[in-house]
Amino acid sequence: MLLNVPARYKPTIKVPKGMLLSAIIAIPLLSYVPLHMTAIDYGESFQLGYIAMMKSILLDLQIGKAWLWTALGAAGLAIIVGVPVFAKDRHMPKVALMLTLLLTFWLGYGSHVASLDAINGLIVHTGHFTAVAIWLGILFIVSWFAKDDLNWHAFLRWFSPLAVICVVIALIAGITLMTYTTPQYSNALMLNYGQLMLLKHAALIPLLWLAFSNGFLYPRYARSSSMPSQRTLLRVESVIALLVLGFTAIMGQTAPPHNVVETLRTETPSQLFTAIYQGSFSPDLQLVWSFNSSNLLLLAAALLVLYAITIAFKHRSISWMISLSIVAVAIVYFAVMFGLEAKESDITALVLYTK
Template identity: 50%
Template sequence: MIYISEGLLYICFAILTGALLLKLIPENKKPNIVVPNGLLLACTIAIPILSFVPIHNLALLFAKDFDMSYGSIMKSILLDINTGKAWIWTAIGSAGLAFLLGLKAFQNDKHMPKVALFVTFLLIVWLGYAGHASSLYGFRGLVTHAAHFLTFSVWIGILFVTSWFAKDNAHWHSFLRWFSPVAIACVLITLLAGFILMTFTTPEYINSWMLPYGQMLLIKHLLILPLLLFAYTNGFGYKKMAERNPSFNPRRWLRAESVIALLVLAATGALGQQAPPHTVKETLQTVSPSPLFTAIYKGSFSPDIALKFTLHLESILMFGAAALMAGGVVWMYRSNKLIPAFAMGILTTVFMYYGLMFSIA
């Protein structure tokens, strides 16, 4: 339940960010996009509810462990812990944002979306304040986490809203002319901030693959590969496809890209509710190794082992298969075959995963 709530929370942020940003774009630089105001309102109301789920679970756990009442534990969390303080501000900000979205003037006033977008950005900052990096590294962790999630929300939010709520393909060239550089900038910042976050939370990246957290982090990173492949084809291949095939529908391909993005968000949600392994050896004293790792690893396992890369025939074959699948995504795009391209994108992740795991097995 907690993983689902975290994933839905990120989706709500992406929809709000994308929809509000697109309201600021001139009509001649985007397709006709209609996002129901009720959906934006629902996302806003859902944010404090979904972000309360881990706090509720934490209060239940502490109340049981320390033999205290749920109310007293909850009061302590909300007033003394960063996660609780951030939730209070999130609830206040969400209430204000819901009020703005509920105003009749919101639809027609050109300044209202700017204010709503600013409040959404504040909510993202408070989400970063509640994260692991902020609690461990203070302001550095807060800025890094917030930048990571903000740029990802901008990129995926615009992608998601455009692919699912665009009513036509009008002005698609004009849309890509500004969205492609924005997406590239967001990808670069997201990757850079993600790398910095990883040095904060998971300094022993390869060794962390022994743990459930490390396995989920690896899967998340590998899911970014097909996401980038689809982003590349959608951003740079559309013009040629449109010239060759006037009936080509780019929204189908953007939707496929958005589905992969949802998988990345799901993995991110799962990571957000696990303690990062700062020292793998110590973490293994209290956390069991990942079943995925133990199923593949051939050596004798102990908490003291240090994983090392060694190329084997199996891993080379897996890497080769991943490269073929990655090339197949581009080829299928040029052939306008969406389902095979999507399958090849997922298989790129699968083969890369086994290639890496076989390299340490």
């Protein structure tokens, strides 16, 4: 995308060609892993060999068809980037952008949500991923590969509002996605998928706070004191963004629990959940979340940590910003976990059962 932005609206950016090609080649390779696992799991059930099962997946299932188009699109991108005659053509950045958008479309087409709701699921998943890719993609490239601060103010004039729009779209689409994947949010915390989702949401809080600081607080602090290049502070934001993406990637390898009770009949509960939850456990347990003295104190502590992140931001303490962001994730996580309790009907049933 940045290749299509005129030079006067961005700093000098240099991304190694080898890194670009490696990232492009990784797209079909890494997206093949879920197909490989599916072929192994279902090949035994249907008594089919690996090649026969994979052929069926590629030709009959949405995820397989999506992967074929993804591999084709990635091959096109690799040619554009790797072949000099194409890389130097001034029209190729636009073609590459179109191919990248098609890749996001095929990712949405092959998503779990699209298999549940073909049109709405495709739109929501594609919109969510595209918004995140634009926001964080530009953030990563500029923070780590910009060589100077040339045209920095011109860059921020278009990137800041674009980032706000992408964040809003990503949040709305993300909440909508949850209605498909995890309609029982509290109960899902009994499973590994729910625990990872909670950690992801907890990590979003310092990430959004850092994004707000970079977008709105940095200009004010820069006028009143000597601040470092904003690229350094954007790198801190990108580190926390990697944490969020890491949780998301692990979640992608776990089936979403549409019905937690049914899932618990075939899966064991999360070890994190059973270690922290203080009540009696049952697969039919229905959890609710409520305020209590413990989580109120933790939420207050989380606010103080966010304020401390702002102080560290103002004083340009990079290590403290990262450390405090991780502390904020842990505090928010425990604040939610300590607020979980069984519904009254479930508590009564457990008491009667123990008698």
